[in-house]
Amino acid sequence: MSEKSIDTKTAILTIAKDLMKQLGYNAFSYADIAQQLNIKNAAIHYHYPAKEDLLLGVIDTYIEEYQHLGKQLVAAPISSLQKLSLFIDKYAVLIDQKSICIIGSVASDYNTLPKSVREKVLKLIDLVILMVAQTLADGRAKGELDFKEEPKVKSLLIMTNLAAGVQLARITGKNDFNEIVKALLDQIKN
């Protein structure tokens, strides 16, 4: 694969990710991507034969991103609260982009997704929930955090606050998301 092709393939993926988060799986088309890149519709099919392949590629980049973040967080010389803040920041920036998180995007379109994508989505969700749960468990063990729920359950609570928080804030305004974050951080601070 030449460098030009790598660029195009990466560029397609980057735009697909943005469109996924802004519009959802069923509301963007190959034509939208082609227009932005000034290439033809069929050029995208060359790199990603079916829309299913494109979506698999999108999910893969997030799996890699969160695997990378997970490893970074374990080793990072920062407090557990700061680690969670790094994670929360990923959600906060979405609102300014009029976007929602990729998990929320695929979750609402779930019934229309191909089986291969569904399986990969489940893998991504498990990865993220576990990463947050481990950060929470670690923080509590170190006495940096305090909460009474099981780490896995607390992770579910925080994840749902964030995922639906950005969905809500896109409609009602960013302040609602900020209030949610403030409250959930206050819940786990020691």
Place this chain on the structure above:
Amino acid sequence: MSEKSIDTKTAILTIAKDLMKQLGYNAFSYADIAQQLNIKNAAIHYHYPAKEDLLLGVIDTYIEEYQHLGKQLVAAPISSLQKLSLFIDKYAVLIDQKSICIIGSVASDYNTLPKSVREKVLKLIDLVILMVAQTLADGRAKGELDFKEEPKVKSLLIMTNLAAGVQLARITGKNDFNEIVKALLDQIKN
């Protein structure tokens, strides 16, 4: 309007609501509804000229439903915890139907919705958040509930737990939703 027509119009709306919750705004078509009702595509356009009108009709039924529920809850001779449970039950049943809540459904498609729909969605969201907030405030005043956040903020936290909870549970299984509900009820019990 004859009775037959009322039946058809109501039936269209009922199916549209189901499709919205299962597939989302952009993933269902007039053909899907027509097929289920054994009528022609154009018959739906007779009752709802544009898809925008159909979606406005769908949101309206939910606004009416929650206005009704809100009035019922104020007068009902049950505890605040039971009132919240009635609300939570509305979300629990969605999972078995492989559906998500209407707010979550329109929230993820928000950028593709007509302006008229967006305004009505905001009205619905405000209504629901306020209803939950008032139930929470009332319960705390009566000593039935205990939480440290402002009622509006606690309402946001619970709403996001529920909305994203059903989205998540459709993928990972109902148990995750049950765990979320158990934990959030435990947080506010006195």
Place this chain on the structure above:
DNA sequence: AATTATACTTATTAGTAAGTAAGTATTACT
């Protein structure tokens, strides 16, 4: 009884979707 409104069907249109086959220019390999 005649007229009109209601609730549709039939038939069609314009637009857009994903996807494909065949051709072409460029680059890499032997």
Place this chain on the structure above:
DNA sequence: AGTAATACTTACTTACTAATAAGTATAATT
């Protein structure tokens, strides 16, 4: 230098989308 792979474009197909115009049967109104 010749061959083959890469990265596209051109041109097209099939299928589906919302939407509309025109026609029809039935029911309500005058």
